[in-house]
Amino acid sequence: MNIQDFFIFQTVAKEGSLSRAARILYMSPQGLSKLIKNMENELDCILIERSPQGVRLTESGECFLKHSFFLTDEYGDLKKDLLGIRQRSYGIVDLLSSYGILRLVTPDCIVAFQKAYPEIQFSYHEYPDLQTERLFLEKNGNVAFSIADFDETLYDITEMENFPICLLVHENHPLSHRASVCIDDLRGEPLYIESSQFKIHHLIVDKCRQAGFEPNIIFETSGFSLCHKMVKAGKGISVTVDFVFEDMKAQGLRLIPFSDGTYEWKICMLTRKGEAVSVAVSLFRNFVMDWMREIKLGHIAR
Structure with missing residues (x-):
């Protein structure tokens, strides 16, 4: 089995039907049924019972489902931790921003940063304030723009404007x-x-x-x-x-x-407390703050 098999089994359990699960998973019912059978053979147990009304998890199936959620959650955490290592090790800026802030910073700032540092891989995603912070705490992205107030035990905070x-x-x-x-x-x-x-x-x-x-x-x-x-x-x-x-x-x-x-409406730039900040993020932070100062001085039009 691989990690994808656990996600597939969770879909079958949620839908209670091989045909419905197969449509969601873009698989044929026959292919999905064969996959479940292979899992049962590997585990030496019966995971589901079939009937005209759909499928029902056996006791073994319920046990497998419970452990599958633990494994997929751990796998998700592993991917985020590995991404964090990659972001710190390489030139990556992965920005999460609350809606409206990039209007303030201006798209020209982002374009100018990418021209100044073409070797840095840059991406950004926009969300409502509270969603931005929730995703950032879940280790999505390596720098964030959001609106104060914040829990200062969770973030290192740079006030922008x-x-x-x-x-x-x-x-x-x-x-x-x-x-x-x-x-x-x-x-x-x-x-x-x-x-x-x-x-x-x-x-x-x-x-x-x-x-x-x-x-x-x-x-x-x-x-x-x-x-x-x-x-x-x-x-x-x-x-x-x-x-x-x-x-x-x-x-x-x-x-x-x-x-x-x-x-x-206090706009701040965030990094996670206790997390090493990469050279790329440091360069980005300094670039944005210099850009904001130039706007205030009237040298750059917003």
Whole structure:
């Protein structure tokens, strides 16, 4: 048997049918049946019992299934550990980024880094904030961009930039002429906001609850763009940060700061605590931070 056989058996057990499992696995039912029979011969036991209704695991099959999950989990961990060794040993930058941050850093930064270091293998993947951090802790990638706050026992953190979170309203909204707002101004207002996989969602919801009310969330989305669109259409209000607001160039919208506390979108670069950082990741970190400084100085346009 090989590791793939364990994954195949798990699919058969989950589906309870050789024909359904075969379709999922892109195998013929006959080929799958032969594979299971070979496994039974190797283990000298019966793993499944067949019937017109499908298949049922025997006691031996249940035991095998339990151990198969342990083995496939261990195999997955092994692959991640070996990838980590490879990433540290060779010129690899495997970036996980929360949505919106590459808009801030700019794609030109990534292109310029790849031109400056063509020998470094570069890849990136974008996810919501909390998914980015979960995957990074599971040893996917070797550097990450995400939104504070963080557990400092888990990460070595480099702060990149910090933006105030502001209220976004249409120019015809009653709040549009206010110089500032407080969280209580959101009470009862139809709110369009990023989903619970984003930290901005939790910040706003927590602030509302501390003020004694539940926000009237009309829709949750996976990015700022739809929120801006809905506010522009006069459907409700939202929250955003100024660089996204400016990038959208949406006419008829107003950005209003909060005056009743700290509302911030702090962008950070992460490496895992206690993990050796490769030369490639160090070069990337320094390159990005230099790039961000050049943006602030006005030498590079965002």
